[in-house]
Every structure is written in C-alpha cells, then in structure tokens.
Amino acid sequence: MSDDIQIGTDGRLNHFISLEELPRELIEELLTTADSFIDFATRDTKKVPLLRGKTVVNLFFEPSTRTRTTFEIAAKRLSADVITMQSDGMSTTKGETILDTVSTLQAMHTDTFVVRHSFSGTADLIARHVPQHVHIINAGDGRYSHPTQALLDMLTIRQRKPNFNNLTVVIVGDVLHSRVARSEISALKKLGAGEIRIVSPRTLIPTGLEALGVRIFTDLDEGLKDADVIVMLRLQLERMEGQLIPSEREYYRYYGLTEERLKNAKPDVMVMHPGPINRGLEIASSVADGSHSVILSQVSNGVAVRMAVMSKIMGGFRQSG
Amino acid sequence: MVSVIRNGRIVDPANSRDELADLFFDQGQILNSKAAADLPIDRTIDASGLIVCPGLIDLNAKIGELNSKGHLTIYSEHRAALNGGITTVCIQPNTVPVIDEPAMAHMIRESVKQQESIRVVPLGALTMGLQGETLTNMASLKYAGCVGVSNARVPIHSTLLMRRAMQYAATFDLTVFIHSQDPWLTGNGCVHEGEMSTRLGLSAIPEAAETVAVARDLALVSTTGVRAHFNQLSCARSVDMIAESKARGLNISADVAIHNLHLTEFDIQGFNTLCHVLPPLRQESDMIGLREGVKNGTIQVICSDHQPCGRDDKLAPFIQTVPGISGLETLLPLTLKLVDDAGLSLEQAIACLTCNPAKTLGLTLGTLSEGAPADICIFDPNESWEFDPDEMLSNGKNNPFGGMQMRGKVAHTIIGGVVATDLI
Numbered sequence: 001m002s003d004d005i006q007i008g009t010d011g012r013l014n015h016f017i018s019l020e021e022l023p024r025e026l027i028e029e030l031l032t033t034a035d036s037f038i039d040f041a042t043r044d045t046k047k048v049p050l051l052r053g054k055t056v057v058n059l060f061f062e063p064s065t066r067t068r069t070t071f072e073i074a075a076k077r078l079s080a081d082v083i084t085m086q087s088d089g090m091s092t093t094k095g096e097t098i099l100d101t102v103s104t105l106q107a108m109h110t111d112t113f114v115v116r117h118s119f120s121g122t123a124d125l126i127a128r129h130v131p132q133h134v135h136i137i138n139a140g141d142g143r144y145s146h147p148t149q150a151l152l153d154m155l156t157i158r159q160r161k162p163n164f165n166n167l168t169v170v171i172v173g174d175v176l177h178s179r180v181a182r183s184e185i186s187a188l189k190k191l192g193a194g195e196i197r198i199v200s201p202r203t204l205i206p207t208g209l210e211a212l213g214v215r216i217f218t219d220l221d222e223g224l225k226d227a228d229v230i231v232m233l234r235l236q237l238e239r240m241e242g243q244l245i246p247s248e249r250e251y252y253r254y255y256g257l258t259e260e261r262l263k264n265a266k267p268d269v270m271v272m273h274p275g276p277i278n279r280g281l282e283i284a285s286s287v288a289d290g291s292h293s294v295i296l297s298q299v300s301n302g303v304a305v306r307m308a309v310m311s312k313i314m315g316g317f318r319q320s321g
Numbered sequence: 322m323v324s325v326i327r328n329g330r331i332v333d334p335a336n337s338r339d340e341l342a343d344l345f346f347d348q349g350q351i352l353n354s355k356a357a358a359d360l361p362i363d364r365t366i367d368a369s370g371l372i373v374c375p376g377l378i379d380l381n382a383k384i385g386e387l388n389s390k391g392h393l394t395i396y397s398e399h400r401a402a403l404n405g406g407i408t409t410v411c412i413q414p415n416t417v418p419v420i421d422e423p424a425m426a427h428m429i430r431e432s433v434k435q436q437e438s439i440r441v442v443p444l445g446a447l448t449m450g451l452q453g454e455t456l457t458n459m460a461s462l463k464y465a466g467c468v469g470v471s472n473a474r475v476p477i478h479s480t481l482l483m484r485r486a487m488q489y490a491a492t493f494d495l496t497v498f499i500h501s502q503d504p505w506l507t508g509n510g511c512v513h514e515g516e517m518s519t520r521l522g523l524s525a526i527p528e529a530a531e532t533v534a535v536a537r538d539l540a541l542v543s544t545t546g547v548r549a550h551f552n553q554l555s556c557a558r559s560v561d562m563i564a565e566s567k568a569r570g571l572n573i574s575a576d577v578a579i580h581n582l583h584l585t586e587f588d589i590q591g592f593n594t595l596c597h598v599l600p601p602l603r604q605e606s607d608m609i610g611l612r613e614g615v616k617n618g619t620i621q622v623i624c625s626d627h628q629p630c631g632r633d634d635k636l637a638p639f640i641q642t643v644p645g646i647s648g649l650e651t652l653l654p655l656t657l658k659l660v661d662d663a664g665l666s667l668e669q670a671i672a673c674l675t676c677n678p679a680k681t682l683g684l685t686l687g688t689l690s691e692g693a694p695a696d697i698c699i700f701d702p703n704e705s706w707e708f709d710p711d712e713m714l715s716n717g718k719n720n721p722f723g724g725m726q727m728r729g730k731v732a733h734t735i736i737g738g739v740v741a742t743d744l745i
Binding site: 020097098099117119120121122124125129141142143144145179182206207208209211212241242 | 591633
C-alpha cells in the first residue's frame with residue numbers, strides 16, 4: 001500500500017493489516033512488548049487492566065480454532081470485553097455485505113474488530129471504510145496476510161536465535177495458498193534474516209515469488225541444507241482448485257519432513273508449523289512431537305503477541321525499555 | 322440549413338488531411354467546401370484553436386441495459402458518449418437477452434432510432450445464448466443489421482465448433498470478433514499472474530490464458546480464411562503473434578482497451594478495485610508492447626471497453642468486485658496522452674478512434690469526406706484540467722484516472738448534422 005492506512009497521521013498504529021509497510025522498529029517493539037506479556041500467563045492473576053472498558057469484536061468469516069481462541073484470551077487478559085462471531089451465525093449468509101455487518105456492529109460502539117475472511121484484501125477494505133476511532137486487526141485474509149501469526153513465529157525464533165542476520169530460514173510446502181508464508185517472508189525481510197528459502201513443487205509456488213527476495217528450491221534435501229529454522233506449511237487441500245499434486249503419498253515422500261531429512265539441517269534446527277498439522281502428510285509425527293519442534297511454544301506465544309498488538313493499537317500502553 | 326465550423330484545425334486521417342479550414346455540412350452530410358462557400362449560412366460554430374475531427378467510434382462499450390420489452394435504454398450512457406466526443410458505439414452481443422436472433426438486432430436498431438441518440442451498431446452472437454454449442458443464424462443476423470459476429474467474452478471451448486463458426490461466417494462475408502481467452506487457464510482468476518498477484522494473494526490469470534487462445538484462433542483463421550478481429554489484447558506476446566500472422570497475409574485486425582495502454586499490474590496496489598478489469602492489467606513490458614503495436618499498426622483500434630458500475634459493485638473484497646472501467650469520457654484524452662507519452666502521432670491517435678474502427682466494422686463513417694454523414698467531434702487540444710470521475714455524465718463513476726491532468730476537452734459533438742452536445 002503506497003497510501004498506508006495502518007499508521008495514522010499522528011504516527012500511531014491504527015490498524016494491523018500486513019507487515020509489508022510497517023517499519024522494522026515497530027515490529028521489534030511489538031516483539032519486545034510480547035516478551036513482557038509472556039510471564040503473565042504463569043501468574044495467579046492473569047489480567048491487566050490495560051483495555052478495561054474497550055470492546056473487541058472477533059469477526060470470523062472462516063473457521064479457526066487457535067487464532068480465534070488466542071485472540072479471545074489475549075483480549076480478556078487485557079480486561080477488554082470480547083464478543084466472538086462466527087460466520088454461520090452472521091447475517092452475511094443472508095446477503096448483507098461485509099461492510100454493512102461491520103457498520104451495524106460499529107454502531108454499537110465497538111473499538112476494535114479482529115477480522116478473518118477467506119478473500120484477500122478484506123481487512124484492508126474494512127479498514128478503509130471505518131471511522132478513525134475504530135481499529136481493524138487482520139486475523140488472516142485469503143492468501144494475502146496473517147500478520148499476528150508471522151509475528152508470533154518471529155517471537156518464537158527470537159527467543160531461541162536472537163540474531164536474525166545469520167539465520168537461514170526454510171519455508172516448506174504450499175506457498176501458493178498460504179497467507180502465513182507471505183507474511184512470514186515480509187517479517188523475515190524486515191528483521192534482516194540471512195537467507196529465506198522456499199521449498200515446494202512448482203505447482204505450489206506462485207509466479208513472481210522471487211521478487212519478494214527468496215531463493216526457490218524444488219529439492220527438499222538441498223533446501224534444508226544447514227537450515228536454522230524450518231517452517232512447515234499445511235497442505236491446504238480444501239483450497240486447491242484442480243490437481244496441484246498427484247497424490248498425498250507422493251507429496252509426503254518428496255516434501256514431507258521426516259527425521260531422516262531433518263539431518264540435512266543444522267543440529268540445533270528448530271521446526272515450526274502454524275497448525276493445524278496434517279500428520280503424515282507434510283510432517284512426520286516423530287518430528288512434530290520431537291525435540292526440535294517448537295509448535296506448542298508457537299501457540300502460547302500467540303497469546304502474548306496478540307496482547308501486544310491489541311495494547312499497542314487500543315491502549316495508552318507504551319513500552320518503556 | 323447550412324452550418325459551418327470556422328477556423329478549426331481539421332484532422333481527417335482517412336484523407337490524410339490536417340489543415341486549418343472551414344467545414345460545411347447540411348442535411349446531415351459534409352459538403353464540398355468550395356461549393357458551400359457561397360451558400361447562405363444558418364449556423365456558425367467557431368472552432369478557433371480547436372481540432373475538428375470525425376466523431377469517435379467506440380468499438381467496445383457497454384452502454385445500456387435492455388428492458389423487458391427489448392428496448393435499449395441508453396439515456397445516461399448516451400450523454401456520456403456525447404460528452405466524450407463519441408458518435409458511434411459498437412455493442413457486443415452479451416446483452417440480456419443475447420443478440421442471437423434477428424428480432425433482437427431489429428429491436429435494438431428500432432429503439433435507438435426512437436431516441437435522440439448516438440449511433441449503435443450491434444454485433445450478433447456467434448453461438449446461441451453464447452453457450453458455445455449451437456451456431457446462430459448468422460446470415461439472418463447480418464441481414465437484420467449486425468455488422469459482425471462475436472461470442473463476447475465467453476470462450477468457445479470446442480475447437481471444432483470455433484472452426485465451423487469461422488467457416489460459416491466467412492461464407493457470408495462476416496467479420497468474426499474474438500476475445501481470445503483460454504477458459505481453463507483463466508479459471509476464477511481476477512488479476513495478472515505475476516509479482517502483484519503473488520504479493521496480494523489474489524487468484525491469477527497467466528499470460529498463457531491469452532496467448533494459447535490467440536495461437537489457437539490464429540491457426541483457425543488461417544485455415545478458414547475468415548476475416549477476424551481480435552478484441553482487447555493485453556499481452557505483448559499476442560501483439561507479436563498478430564504481427565507475424567499479418568505479415569504472412571492473414572486478414573486480421575486488433576484492438577486494445579485504452580486502460581491497458583496506461584496501467585499495469587502495479588496499479589492494483591492497495592487492492593484498488595477500480596483497476597479490476599478483464600483482461601487484466603499486465604506487466605510494464607506488456608503495456609510497452611501494446612503501445613508499440615498501436616504505433617506500428619499491428620493494433621489499429623483503441624476502444625474504451627466502457628463498463629459502468631455502481632458504487633457497491635466496486636466496494637467488496639477485490640475478487641468479488643465487478644470488473645470494468647467507466648471509460649467513454651476518458652477515451653479521447655487518454656488517447657491524446659499517448660501522443661505526449663508514447664510518441665504516437667496525432668493523426669494515428671485520431672485514426673485509432675475514427676477511420677480505423679469504421680473500417681473494422683465496415684461502416685462508411687469515421688471520415689469528413691464530402692458526402693459522408695456529418696458526425697463530427699470538436700475538441701480543445703490545449704485546455705488542461707484535473708480529471709474528477711464524479712463529474713462524468715456516465716452512471717458509472719468507476720474510473721481509476723481521477724486526479725490525472727488531462728488534455729482534449731470536447732467542445733461539440735455533432736451527429737448527422739445535429740449539434741448533439743446542445744442536447745446534453
């Protein structure tokens with residue numbers, strides 16, 4: 001976006017739609033804030049009154065488990081009032097447009113909408129049509145962007161490997177349908193990752209991906225060589241139109257992450273997956289549950305990152321250190 | 322009732338004419354200047370400092386809806402056309418109902434006749450209901466006034482049927498108008514397959530969706546000998562293929578939509594739904610290739626591909642928006658911009674909007690020759706203004722060129738000797 005809508009004229013973060021146009025310092029600040037929220041989860045009293053009196057509406061036009069619940073938990077820990085709406089219960093199924101749904105709910109003095117939708121650009125569209133005091137957080141739109149997921153992945157990496165410049169990060173799988181991959185590439189670029197690799201059969205690599213500054217591999221062993229971080233993507237079978245892979249069996253044989261293949265990477269490699277996992281399709285159970293896997297830390301970091309984003313957008317909260 | 326346009330710069334590419342002169346017309350026809358000089362003048366239009374050219378012919382514009390009685394209700398779009406200097410519009414057969422029966426063509430001609438209106442020439446459908454299954458009665462459609470046949474934007478899947486459609490059209494000396502597009506490669510794509518589709522995560526239409534179909538259709542044109550016109554090319558590679566085939570002697574012509582000569586895939590940045598068009602905006606190299614095609618004559622016609630949309634049609638997630646640009650009123654200024662930006666000569670620019678589309682459609686319009694219908698456009702080549710889509714007369718305000726400095730404001734549009742801009 002040339003006319004970036006995310007940052008207001010006063011320099012404040014108004015919406016959180018995509019990482020592409022956000023400055024590196026802001027991304028780092030959000031990560032640091034998230035870090036400070038991590039301890040909260042282990043306390044007896046898990047709430048802070050940062051967003052007391054604020055109303056957050058989770059608008060999920062597409063099914064989700066972890067993103068929806070972590071947003072809900074994050075908002076509650078910040079003492080905001082939360083309402084979650086799933087698409088099957090909403091009027092859009094009766095023909096009301098998305099913008100109508102949003103303006104109806106906004107008339108009830110909502111402060112923030114957390115939006116997930118199956119069409120690319122939906123969060124952007126809504127952000128351009130709400131009044132200035134209403135904020136939009138993108139919880140994933142089509143194939144475009146899933147910025148909180150990318151941010152929590154960066155947090156997970158940073159906790160273990162703080163120096164991004166030396167890192168080789170390998171993203172494996174269905175990039176074509178993946179908003180996570182797109183946001184992850186943006187985030188890694190911003191944070192100065194040493195090398196970003198994509199490994200996938202050519203049918204799942206979108207045209208022009210090189211322009212985003214990644215190296216493309218079609219051979220998994222080659223792509224995994226000396227990797228520091230591996231991000232496995234879910235094979236989005238439900239989004240595939242026409243045949244993109246001949247069979248799941250062959251896909252697993254050539255692109256599934258097994259313990260054997262993991263040996264190509266560095267000994268301290270970390271394995272990530274945005275979930276939900278297709279065991280035995282893109283990743284072996286032994287790897288998903290193994291010592292290199294950080295998949296469950298990703299989930300708990302999800303709450304902290306979403307708290308950081310919400311407090312940055314809605315709260316008067318400022319990180320002091 | 323002799324009228325005269327005085328002191329204008331007459332640009333009439335059909336006659337390679339570019340000079341300061343007076344232009345006389347009477348009873349709907351252009352008069353011989355020498356003979357008319359002594360006649361009593363009823364009306365004088367001062368065109369000092371203005372360009373006088375033939376009324377523009379738009380090869381592809383959606384200008385109205387058919388109502389339940391089959392009448393074309395073109396009121397608002399007709400005013401938009403006049404405001405843009407356009408006197409003739411060719412409509413594709415994808416109206417509702419489809420122009421696949423002679424009665425439909427009749428009705429359109431009749432309903433247009435009853436209105437103070439621009440000239441509307443219809444193309445007949447190539448297949449019944451544009452379904453790609455059964456050929457229409459093309460000879461009867463021609464008799465009823467269709468100037469050619471087309472399947473609009475609906476691809477004909479069967480290569481065999483396409484071949485027979487061309488053979489049959491050739492039998493009756495009908496030009497086949499083709500939007501070459503491979504249905505499988507197009508899928509549900511909404512933007513060019515490239516860097517921007519990847520960045521924005523939008524479903525994409527690869528270049529091959531056009532080039533594969535152009536190659537197929539050229540092969541069929543070559544074997545059937547039909548006269549063919551390729552509508553709205555979007556890829557530089559297609560221009561090359563058309564040029565090669567022309568060089569081999571095929572009887573073909575082509576057009577391009579004006580926005581494909583000014584915009585690229587990067588203009589959809591920020592999910593700009595005003596730039597959602599079909600065929601999609603492609604790479605800069607394509608835009609340059611298309612401009613070259615216009616300059617070297619491979620592409621003879623520039624059209625508006627006018628598709629007026631309501632505000633809500635463009636207010637949705639990108640893929641759900643209605644494709645199209647309301648372009649009648651920016652066709653002339655954007656074409657003149659190519660004279661400044663792309664090295665097109667003024668004569669070529671005007672030809673692409675007048676005598677060339679007339680030739681493609683087999684019409685005796687698009688010229689200021691003696692005896693020709695007095696369809697005239699008078700515009701100011703120097704007056705510059707900042708374009709505001711909301712000031713357009715079209716029902717659709719969907720135009721992405723808002724804020725651009727334009728030149729070439731229309732002063733008068735004359736149809737059949739009637740100063741039609743007076744009617745706006």
